Amino acid sequence: MIQNLWSLGLVVVMATLTFLLGYVGSRRANTTPDFLVARRAIPATRNAAAISGEYLSAASFLGVAGLVLKDGVDALWYPIGFTAGYLAMMVFVAAPLRRSGAYTLPDFAEARLGSSNLRRFCTFFVICIGVLYLVPQLQSAGLTLNTITGLPAWLGGVAVTAIVVVNVLGGGMRAITLVQAFQYWGKLFAIAAPTFVLFTLFAAGPGNGAQPVDADGVLRFHEDVAVTTTDPVRVRVDVPLELSATGRVNGAPADGEVYWTTGTHTVGAGTELRFTAGTPVPVVEGAPTGNADWLRPQTGGAGELFETYSLIFATFLGTMGLPHVLVRFYTNPDGRAARRTALHVIYLLGLFYLFPTVLGVISRQYLPQLLVTGKTDAAVLLLPTTMRPDLLGQVLGAVVAAGAFAAFLSTSSGLVVSVAGVVSTDILPGKVRDFRWATVLTGAFAIGLALVLPRSDASLTVAMSFALAASTFCPLLVLGIWWRGLTWVGAMAGMVVGGGLVIGSQVVTVVSSYTGDWAPSVFSQPALVTVPVAFLTMVVISGLTSRRRPEDVNQILLRFHAPDPLGFIRDRVVQRFGTAEEKALQDGARGDGPSS
Template sequence: MNPAIGYTALIAVSLATTAIGFYGLRISRTTSDFYVASRTVKPWWNASAIGGEYLSAASFLGIAGLIVISGVDALWFPIGYTAGYLMLLFFVAAPLRRSGAYTIPDFAEARLESPVARRVTSVLVVAVGWFYIVPQLHGAALTIRTTTGLPSWVGAAAVAVVVCLTVVTGGMRSITFVQAFQYWLKLTALAVPAIFMLLLLAGTPDSAAQLATTPPAGGILPPAAPVTGASVYGTLSLMVALLFGTLGLPHVLVRFYTNPDGAAARRTTLIVLGLLSVFYLFPTMYGVLGRAFLPGRDSGGFPDATVLLLPGALVGGPLGDVLSALVVSGAFAAFLSTTSGLVVSLAGVISQDVLGGSVRGFRVAAVVAAVVPLGIALVTDSLALAGSVGLVFAFTASTICPLLLLGIWWRGLTDAGAVAGMLTGGLLCGAAILFGSQLGPEAPWRGVLVQPAAWTVPAAFLVAVLVSRATRHRRSPSVSRFMAKLHVPERPLAVDEPRPQGG
């Protein structure tokens, strides 16, 4: 790939992101603006912003790479990513917005009236956020190395710097504009080259025949491997991780605090489902085309680079360069939008719990939230992007998800039960992933350890319930009032009645 393509795309996206971020600075004046955009974000804007931050490196690059490697088995990832929002719609979106909290730890303390539960939740939220940022920085490193030939660290550092600038200057209100723009940029960056490639194939009989027949390794999307107990378990565990993990992602949940009310939160979630469904058509298409047309079907040793390399390989010439530049810009937008959402959510938690909750504390926390995962990314190697993000979903499903589901829907949850459930899930999931990664591919029980959600999530829920029942005396005395606040719909505002602006 011509290095000028990568430089042009990188500079263009960085400048556009920074410019939109500075626009947000002009209208970000209050503490509430920085934390929750004063709770005035409309459903379409919020849905676009959620799509921007949720569609990460794993979605933009990783799904196509997994399809190149695994065929139909990889299709469970986009299905799970999208279906997780049904869980959000049914169980979390509206009650969480009605809670009035700024952050997940705020919700934990308000629901359980326990500073200890708040501190444990804060640590877990920060850990989840940092683990999720690292794959984004790895994706940026891969993109920069593939498209420009520059050292990998340049891509990771560029994302961290641009994100810090946009978050520090305008907070949540600024990032809302940035992420909404980046969703539509990512969708365009995948859709336009895909349309050109399909038109080219339709007009080239030999290429169309190659797509329709059997390539060297046995089919574009060959049947999955023979069904075994291990494969059934792996698929089940992956779906548990993706469905329940979505409920605990801090950068997604914080966006529901920006809606005006619970009804707007539900509408936002419905729109997100539509936006995600449209988007995931295109990474799947790139994976299919990559299996058929990229030499060796391994994208030069990096399956995650399939999306980056395919337009140039299929189209070629000046048009291929333009389409490649568009794809690179979309990839970089994916890293920026997800990382910025995570940094905003982590900055809110760190500043509230450690730095007093001021605007200055938010800005300092944003720098910390970006610099720490940058250091981790620079000294670690990337796994397959979709696979590494899937592990974060498993950890989140085993920790934050039980707190939210039980806290919203079961008045019997106590602070001791919530803490015990979160710690149990976190320790079991973390230990399983750590030990499983040390085992060889043929080792017994490796599959159970590297895909632990199927048993760590039930274990976390079970421990939380059992400990809560054993500590009934610790139940919050105001739980009935708080549960009513979560589940009683808000009074509709009159047409000329101003909406609340603060927290």
């Protein structure tokens, strides 16, 4: 009970600080450019902290450690890819994107290729990627609240949605910039401080609840353990074992002793499994069963090698296509500041990802029961009190819980702003009140999906968002910035093919999961196929429709690549909505006030 009070108290403190900082940041936000791009006045260092705070989502704070616990060294490609993607963005995209003067990704597409049809098409993919990324944030918030307090999981997602919507309603991008910058440093402390303490305890020697490993590298329970599944799960056993079960095992009712031979076994939702001390630990299907395989990369043959390279493509190239990340580069004063922002982000992310990786390694010996249920995202939340079930563990667990909520709040804020910005400017007329209506609609739609859809590993869901971004917006940005031959027809064709293949592969993967897992790895991680196909489609179709090339393409590319002091930047926010002073004069003449 004390642990719940500590954790709940710090979560409430984090939520309160988020709300107050959002209020402070929103006091001077009263025009459309304030809500969309914070008047393009955010310096590089603050913007880098805000991007890092937004980018470090549930997949980073909880998912990376959970994947390291489950998959071992192969999971390290996730934090490497999440960070290295900013290197590609810094080199190829950041400065030209800011010099374009755009305020959303669809606006960039129209500015570069002169097509309102392409703009509307891009709007669809921005909404898809944003919602697909937002749903696991809200679901993980529910997992966190349920883990630390026992309260219903839906309550966490609803609470995060409410706080984010209120903050965004108050000031849009201008309000959340201060919030996200603060939350990066809050998350860094919340993951770093417990890691230092827990690693010190771990390095001091075995004990404190650590699970023994036998000479063959098999992980075993060191005491009697009871595990209850929340969802149906398939586990693999390499060493025959005996256990007790109450529920459904291998499709049949079970209430007593069960003997598992080597191979794969199915366990129904709500089934309680009871293991005695010394029993080998079964692991969810697809994860390495022994520590030797856990420590060695690429033990699954050609299929696993394909998945690894596909993951590299998705994370390296998907970063430069994420709408909620790109929108923050529109807030820099100029192209040079945008490039410096990307460089600072690499430093900040590289520092952060050291800590969940360490926690994932330690969790292997202290939380093997999570390998049975597959709910490894909870490892970071459970590890402090598992290693130290005293006041120290309770305080560390509370700090981690507060950091996890900061991750959900900051990432959700950026996603809501990016989706609402696109909805308000490309579907609605684009006034401040339209942005606010779009914010409410986005929040309501996302929390509805989060409550209805089944929950999966946060990192795996987010990785699919990266694959979709890498197969649609990455080719559009790279070719649009660096190749004068791109046409709007070619861009649209490439996005249809790349995005369609990713969405189709996900449909196949879901169907396969319910019908015997027959789909090969190319469907679960398709980026290695879909990204080159998207690039090739854009090039070929653009070549066949060269007459659709914008007549002023040379002037457009000059504006993208000319040094900032030459003054070629044209702000499309000002072109569309006017300056703040002009807007105030227009509102005063109509008698509408500043928020019309």
